[in-house]
Amino acid sequence: MPPARGDRDARREDVSEAVWRTLADKGFGGLTLRAVAATMGVSTGMLMHYFPTKHALVVHALDVLEKRTADRPRRDRPAEGLAALRATLLDILPLAPDDTARNRVWVSSWDLALADGDLGADQADRYARMRSAIRPHLEAARRLGELPGSADTDRADTDQLAATVVAFAHGLVVQALFDPERFPPAVQTSMVDGFLRSLTAERPTRAPDA
Amino acid sequence: MPPARGDRDARREDVSEAVWRTLADKGFGGLTLRAVAATMGVSTGMLMHYFPTKHALVVHALDVLEKRTADRPRRDRPAEGLAALRATLLDILPLAPDDTARNRVWVSSWDLALADGDLGADQADRYARMRSAIRPHLEAARRLGELPGSADTDRADTDQLAATVVAFAHGLVVQALFDPERFPPAVQTSMVDGFLRSLTAERPTRAPDA
DNA sequence: AGGTACGTAACGAGCGTTCGGTATGTAAGG
DNA sequence: CCTTACATACCGAACGCTCGTTACGTACCT
Numbered sequence: 001m002p003p004a005r006g007d008r009d010a011r012r013e014d015v016s017e018a019v020w021r022t023l024a025d026k027g028f029g030g031l032t033l034r035a036v037a038a039t040m041g042v043s044t045g046m047l048m049h050y051f052p053t054k055h056a057l058v059v060h061a062l063d064v065l066e067k068r069t070a071d072r073p074r075r076d077r078p079a080e081g082l083a084a085l086r087a088t089l090l091d092i093l094p095l096a097p098d099d100t101a102r103n104r105v106w107v108s109s110w111d112l113a114l115a116d117g118d119l120g121a122d123q124a125d126r127y128a129r130m131r132s133a134i135r136p137h138l139e140a141a142r143r144l145g146e147l148p149g150s151a152d153t154d155r156a157d158t159d160q161l162a163a164t165v166v167a168f169a170h171g172l173v174v175q176a177l178f179d180p181e182r183f184p185p186a187v188q189t190s191m192v193d194g195f196l197r198s199l200t201a202e203r204p205t206r207a208p209d210a
Numbered sequence: 211m212p213p214a215r216g217d218r219d220a221r222r223e224d225v226s227e228a229v230w231r232t233l234a235d236k237g238f239g240g241l242t243l244r245a246v247a248a249t250m251g252v253s254t255g256m257l258m259h260y261f262p263t264k265h266a267l268v269v270h271a272l273d274v275l276e277k278r279t280a281d282r283p284r285r286d287r288p289a290e291g292l293a294a295l296r297a298t299l300l301d302i303l304p305l306a307p308d309d310t311a312r313n314r315v316w317v318s319s320w321d322l323a324l325a326d327g328d329l330g331a332d333q334a335d336r337y338a339r340m341r342s343a344i345r346p347h348l349e350a351a352r353r354l355g356e357l358p359g360s361a362d363t364d365r366a367d368t369d370q371l372a373a374t375v376v377a378f379a380h381g382l383v384v385q386a387l388f389d390p391e392r393f394p395p396a397v398q399t400s401m402v403d404g405f406l407r408s409l410t411a412e413r414p415t416r417a418p419d420a
Numbered sequence: 421a422g423g424t425a426c427g428t429a430a431c432g433a434g435c436g437t438t439c440g441g442t443a444t445g446t447a448a449g450g
Numbered sequence: 451c452c453t454t455a456c457a458t459a460c461c462g463a464a465c466g467c468t469c470g471t472t473a474c475g476t477a478c479c480t
Contacts, residue, residue: 011425027325029239033470042472043427054470055395070394095300104324104365111321114314144265163393164401167381168374174384175377177324191374201411221459243436253461254436365426 012050014040016064023061024101027108031061058112062122065105072102081144082196085137085165088193092169094176095185105171131162138162146200161199168195224250226274233271234311237318241271268322272332275315280311291354292406295347295375299402304381304386307393313383314402341372348372356410371409378405 018040022031033044033054051057074091077084094100113119138158141147172191176183228250232241243254261267284301287294304310323329326405348368351357382401386393
């Protein structure tokens with residue numbers, strides 16, 4: 001039986017913490033074994049003991065990112081429909097330091113993800129999941145009459161709207177990260193409300209063009 | 211008087227071309243002096259002759275990106291107002307291979323830009339310019355009655371709407387880059403039209419909340 | 421004893437950068 | 451018109467550094 005001293009999982013958790021801190025202030029481009037080791041005050045050999053290769057550590061770093069995203073504290077979901085969607089969006093935006101760090105890491109991972117096929121596919125999946133999380137709120141909003149279109153509106157239509165909502169959110173994230181002074185929490189919140197208000201409105205009866 | 215043989219600027223243009231090709235298939239993370247040198251079949255010493263340091267070459271690479279963005283072929287501006295805005299947005303999105311390459315490079319530069327203060331400020335400026343390019347279209351659209359609000363609508367309001375439009379566009383860019391199959395040109399175009407249609411609509415008279 | 425958990429030290433590769441050398445041109449002097 | 455002088459353009463090799471990775475040694479636990 002292995003000694004299982006000090007608990008292997010606990011150690012990996014320590015590594016996760018160090019990986020996260022390193023990512024937060026150097027980005028993925030600055031994620032090196034030595035940087036992580038220095039952050040937690042150990043040797044690179046120790047890291048290799050828990051992650052056989054750098055690639056394994058990068059993959060783990062992305063897991064940490066996803067876990068932190070999933071487990072982050074969230075504001076109360078006020079209700080179904082648009083109000084819930086609003087809360088969801090506000091939980092994504094960089095309104096507090098922690099959110100900023102998480103989004104910064106996220107954006108910084110895109111360089112790697114675009115260069116590596118597998119990581120790119122993971123990223124695409126993450127977006128698909130994000131849209132799936134948005135969709136129910138849109139459907140509820142339609143049922144509640146907060147959004148035009150009936151409950152039996154085309155599935156493709158809802159997908160597309162979910163993608164638009166996600167696009168707005170992440171596009172705002174990027175701008176806010178680069179220019180936090182121009183996008184303080186109040187502005188971001190106001191933009192979310194403005195965006196949601198535009199969704200609420202009745203559309204003209206016919207589409208402008210194809 | 212300096213010899214000014216072979217035209218220095220022409221050489222720098224050759225370097226720009228090689229830098230662009232390197233960026234397009236390796237991203238900013240893969241932008242190394244040796245890679246660029248290999249792409250144009252010269253030595254790294256030659257590169258240092260035209261760019262004293264790697265940082266200078268990175269800055270130049272961002273200039274190339276901006277120049278390529280500014281000089282890209284664009285579809286005809288059909289008119290003022292929303293139609294012009296629509297054309298502007300379609301010119302941003304990755305609808306053709308060239309656009310995809312340009313956007314890929316753009317997104318890949320964010321990792322570096324977030325880690326380096328100066329580059330980050332440049333990026334913020336680029337976004338400010340992008341919003342400034344959008345704003346006139348919004349004002350025209352308001353004058354034409356295509357958008358709610360009068361011509362004397364708050365400047366801050368227009369700024370915010372411009373930021374929302376840019377957010378939508380770049381958020382869609384990122385999703386499309388990672389999942390081109392789910393976001394073919396037709397879907398992207400349809401999303402733009404849907405987004406613009408939602409702007410067109412009359413808003414409810416009062417805001418939902420703060 | 422033997423396996424686990426590290427630290428230490430080193431390897432080879434790749435990086436940005438530096439340096440010396442060799443062309444190749446213009447400019448000046450006889 | 452040839453020569454000398456000098457700056458530019460560029461190559462090839464090397465330096466010093468950091469990277470990921472490996473090898474080896476040691477302390478500890480069972």
